[in-house]
Amino acid sequence: MPSIGFLKKYKEPAPHENIRIDTGVTEGSEISMYYDPMISKLITWGKDRKEAMDLIGKAMDEYVIRGVTHNLGFGQSILRNKSFLDASYTTAFIPDYYPNGYKGDPLTSSDQTSLAIASHYIKNAAKKNLRLEGTKEQPEDDILYMVLKGADKEHDFKIERQADGSFKVTDLESKKETSIKATNFDFEYGSLLRFDADGKRHLV
Numbered sequence: 001m002p003s004i005g006f007l008k009k010y011k012e013p014a015p016h017e018n019i020r021i022d023t024g025v026t027e028g029s030e031i032s033m034y035y036d037p038m039i040s041k042l043i044t045w046g047k048d049r050k051e052a053m054d055l056i057g058k059a060m061d062e063y064v065i066r067g068v069t070h071n072l073g074f075g076q077s078i079l080r081n082k083s084f085l086d087a088s089y090t091t092a093f094i095p096d097y098y099p100n101g102y103k104g105d106p107l108t109s110s111d112q113t114s115l116a117i118a119s120h121y122i123k124n125a126a127k128k129n130l131r132l133e134g135t136k137e138q139p140e141d142d143i144l145y146m147v148l149k150g151a152d153k154e155h156d157f158k159i160e161r162q163a164d165g166s167f168k169v170t171d172l173e174s175k176k177e178t179s180i181k182a183t184n185f186d187f188e189y190g191s192l193l194r195f196d197a198d199g200k201r202h203l204v
Contacts, residue, residue, distance in 0.1 A: 002037035008067035013059040
């Protein structure tokens with residue numbers, strides 16, 4: 001459900017000829033209790049339904065919203081729903097597919113790996129920033145441990161940066177290891193991390 005408060009951080013998706021954003025707020029604006037708490041309306045166009053939905057999914061990933069509750073995760077969940085993808089649904093869509101409300105979607109193994117690599121990069125980027133600000137020297141970590149808290153349980157991971165620049169991610173419960181080479185990191189607005197891996201651009 002929507003919430004009121006101040007937009008501590010607000011960034012919209014990058015401009016695109018097939019994206020339209022209608023909004024009346026900027027970073028720092030108040031989402032008031034006296035009006036519809038809409039932050040923005042996102043509209044996309046494509047030559048067919050799938051192209052428009054692919055673009056709206058990418059655009060939703062590029063939003064940065066802090067300070068109030070929003071429905072971006074819920075929107076992404078709807079986009080992944082097969083009935084919605086097939087345009088085979090009714091006005092009972094939400095009670096049918098979310099009878100207990102939206103609690104978040106389970107992460108895939110690929111999602112977990114991307115988050116592990118992102119956590120490793122961001123932790124060391126923070127240490128680098130401290131050094132640049134003149135604080136005590138803090139060496140970068142080649143090995144990092146991360147706890148990923150899911151709705152059902154916690155997952156522990158070990159992330160190791162290898163000499164060739166790749167990352168080895170180990171699920172400490174299953175002992176499953178995944179090695180992936182990630183390059184060209186770009187950390188935008190303290191919130192969006194892009195990097196190249198497996199021949200494609202990832203966004204966390």
